[in-house]
Amino acid sequence: MSDVPTLALPAAAVRPGWIRIAPRVRLSRGETRREPAAVEVAQEIARITAKTVVSSVDSVENLNGELERPQAKSSPPIHRMPAEILSMIFASATEGGEDLFHQDFRDLSVRATWGGEGLRAVEHRLLILRTLETHKHTHHAKHLRRMPELINITFVCKAWRDVVETDAYLWGQLETAPLLGTGELKVLQRWFARAKRSPKALRLSYRYPLRCDCAQTKDCFYSNPNLLKLLVDEDHIARLHLLKLTPRCFTEFIKSVKHANGGSTPLWWDTLHTLELDFHQTYPVDTYWALPDARTLFHALPPVTSLTLNTLVAIPWEPTRQRLDIGQSILTGLTRLTLRYNFDGPQLVMLLRHCTNVEDLALALQIDHWQNPAMSDPLDDAPLLPPTTVTYFLPKVTSLTLEFCYVPGIRIPFRYLRFPGLVNLHVARNPLLKVRTWQKDKNAYSQVLEWLKLFSRSRAPSSLRSLRLGSDGIHCIDPLVAEDLYYILSHLQPQITHLSLNGEFDAHKFMQIDEEKRASGKGRKLCPSLQSLELLQLNTVDRLLGDFDLEPFLVYIKNRHNYQKGEDDGVITLVEPFDGLKRVVVEVYTQAKSKSWMPFSGSETLETIRSFGVVVDRLGYSSDEETGADGEDSDGEDSDGEDSDGEDSDGEDSDGEDSESM
Template sequence: MSRTTPFNFITVKYPHLLSTNDPPSAAEEVKIREEMATIQQDADLPEIQNQLATYRSVVSPVRRLPSEIIGNFLDLAARGHDGHIEKARVASFCLVSKAWRDSAIATLSLWRDVCIDRDKPLCKKVVEWLGRSGALTKTLRVELRDRGQQPCCGKHSRNYEAADNNPDEDEDNEAELEEEDDEDEDSDWSDDDSEDEDDEETPRECIIAKTRLAKLLVDGPQFNTLVLTVSSTWCLRELLRSIRTRARAKGVSWPGIPSLALRMVPNVGHWAETQDPSASLFKYLPSGSLSSLGLDLVLTDELMMSLLNLYRFNIPSSTLNSLTSLKIKTEWDGPQIARLLPHCERLEHLYLEYACPSKFGAYRWTAAHDFHTEANLPARIHLPKLRTLQVDGIPEMTVGTILHFIRAPALVNLGFQINMRPQWITVPPAEEESHLGRLPELFLQSLGLLPQEAEITSISNLHSLTMGDGKWYDYRLYLSRSMLASIAPHFNSLRHLILYEVKCMDGEDPFQALCHHMEQYQTHLLPNLEDMKLTFSDDSFPLESLFLFAKSRHDHWARRPVGHNQPRDSLHTVALRISENWVNLANTYNTSPTIGHIRNLGVSVERY
């Protein structure tokens, strides 16, 4: 072997290994390792160290990872902050190496989600992309953007009016749609490469119609989820009518979309539904086909806040009764959400986000003694199958009433976040601290999860409780000394406790109070708790008391009667998010005399 140029051995003989992540063949690896052994004698030289590093990277086992493992990595890396697959990332992965391309193509989950981001017919490209996902459920997202901005529909503006008083019976329009369907009956997906007509020639065409979405939904693969961003509900109404007309013209039965997420363009979106539920756009969906509905309706700026109670959802009860999941984000300050819930008897998952600024005193109507009479609601709304409830953006001044009419006996997963800033406090200064620290307790009590005067006993089946702002880490979770000790005795089935952005009231220590409660009453609080996760809003949290609580749990477990079945205390994980800038918390974590003891008891205590 010539050693005149040992440093460019791989460059000259195996350039393809440096320009790709492909592994060397067995024969190539033997030759490379022989060269490595030859130059090892000069390993102290910096140039040789660099060359050896190149050799080691070429023969690294990483290059021989199984395709399935690479595919798992790619699936994680391809997702954006919202959890959706980003097609640009997938395309980039396919260019790295043949091994990565093969892994990407073999990873079906990378191809089950596609986004139409241009107002052009992309049916053929969408079908080809989704065709690689096999039998997996498929998601279609329509998020049209123009130079980074979401454009409004030129046809369905805020001032749009239907041609007659009852556009849903407009046979002339349906006849026109049928004629359009006849024209492209045999066109397959050939319209993908055609140029759109100039906007000046078609000023009245709906922006969604330009994508030929109805054609894709009827003639293309079956979609499990449709995520649609529009500036007017007229766009969605026209789409659903076009689908119905196309299906009729072809003599096929459209199965519908099991999961629909509708997002209005913020600040310019227009909810154009009438006050007649029988004329709702949702009536165009096949009966019973929709099981999951998401509505993101942040429509106006603060100047229009006073008009929001005039809006109506007006979703037919037949549609609501088929839902198992409902997600609503809105700033509508009125009983619109509450009026939907009595019809949601099959609901299992409910996600609510109130976008009304708390300082405006939103949802005060819920605090009125006769709120149900004024809003035409039952005094109690029973959701017998509800298992998961997530509520974000709860206003401070209505925390105890905003959902006090709900009862969910099957609830096992609860999360909530309260919008609270000190300048928004609505109680006298002398009561501020006790009020702030009790806000989470007031919300839990309003749901009937804690005893009230009218309900002497309360039995909770909660398995998971999440409190605080885990999305943006913007609002603090204020805890008084007694808050956790007040709620813990009522959550014997709780397994997972998550507290985001915790802030203890001045000089108060909620976990120390838990320890004192267990010692005073000789009881094992939260006996089935398996893991805790905490993030902190500042550097003042009494972290050592948290570790002592974990130790105290084990001590009380050890004093239980001989013969109990549980081999050890149920707590096995404590996860903490501690910023590098928080010196006190970091010092406590690194020097605590208790943390080593509880780790020896089998409790994992880790920073993340």
């Protein structure tokens, strides 16, 4: 048997730790030795087998390397982002117009949907999305946290779902009706339990046409036992918003909460930092305003830092003037104050003189010439107001929003008030103002700014940087008058850097005035320090002004810059002094198509402005405005196109508005 050949694996097929195997060939009885040819065949088979084994081993090692490579490679930044940063992103991405979330718990299907204990089940999350989609048009208020977007985030991955489920801030905000049943109470308690011990915000409101008639009956919406139990058991409410209530509702609310808590207010009442009382749509007007004990409404206010009193309506033609008797200790502790009322001007002066720490002040003065005859009675004002030489300074006010209705109605209060530290100013006329009133007061904005001393070099606040003119809202009918607008811009102090114009104006007339001033040598550069210009809420088709044409104003923007154009090559070169305008924002509602969009289709003026380095952003822009029937832009470039529901093809703008930089 010594001459039996040994089959050995090639050296290349041997791995460390392997053992060489030498197979032996045994011969049975009577069997002769194999022929050399048979031996060669066996050796060839062994060689092929060894090669196959080596190839298989190499393949396995390559596969192992492919599996190990993603682990060795650094993960994308989004995978390494801390949960705290993701929470901030999710909170920002799901915020609505305000900072709360409304859910109508009176609907049984919605109540059942939110009765689940968690977000783990995919079916449960899909049910939430379908329910929100079904009821999105029935909710009376705008979602303060867009819950569908928040639920969609949980579908991305387990890590994101865990962040959403464990982030207490996302679950600490809620809006509901004050009429709660036992089932609704349990759902709300479970909801707030997700928020743990983080500060919570609760907003109570109900749908129109429901109205609390506690002035005629003993039952009040805000004295609901289940609501009181929720408020008494919860100890971390930081913001409370009571909407569509009457003055009696608030006093009954305070009494009921104290009674449910054993005679005293809950612990969170004294630590509440935001309180909103909205008396909107409480018609007929509650006669509580005319009662002598009406001051108890304001004396019951907690020591908050942010206070909103909305739609305080005095009884028209009532001889008894109602006072805003808010305690001085509460006023001095405020940092933010919002008032919307139709009381007279003297009371505003006596109220604001104590608001020495207010930084954000918003006043909606609905004083009209017919609402309170006491406004025109100087004898009635005399006991309230000090001599005209007295001035009250509010040094910490940096942001002031002033909405007015009747121009003479706001002259009295601002005769005594000064804001030396003012940075941001927004002046607007009531958008519900009748057209005939607008036509009568065509210089209303300049009058208001003059009463604010913005045209005085010695009295104007040197810190003012931002000015916004015009009302907010799509249905605003408050066009700016070109003559009044030019007068304002030519008399403002030069430190203004940001200017926002809400509403349309006659751009041709504005350009004509500017050219006439320049030709006469009396022209001056308007707002020489201007860096940002916003033209917002251009409906393009206005029944007062007709079609809004943007091209003349683009020409004005171009003429702000000093430039030279080459005679041979036509190249435009900027020369000193350079203009500081770097950004222009134009917002147009896409449903109103008119010639105002024509400058955006190959406008030479626009191209020149862009060559100056000015960035022009378009809001509410639809590419269909510039897209021809062949699917190409008027400039010859391909259009990105839009989905049928108004969303971009890349899905960035979910609410139907597109923001594009030109």
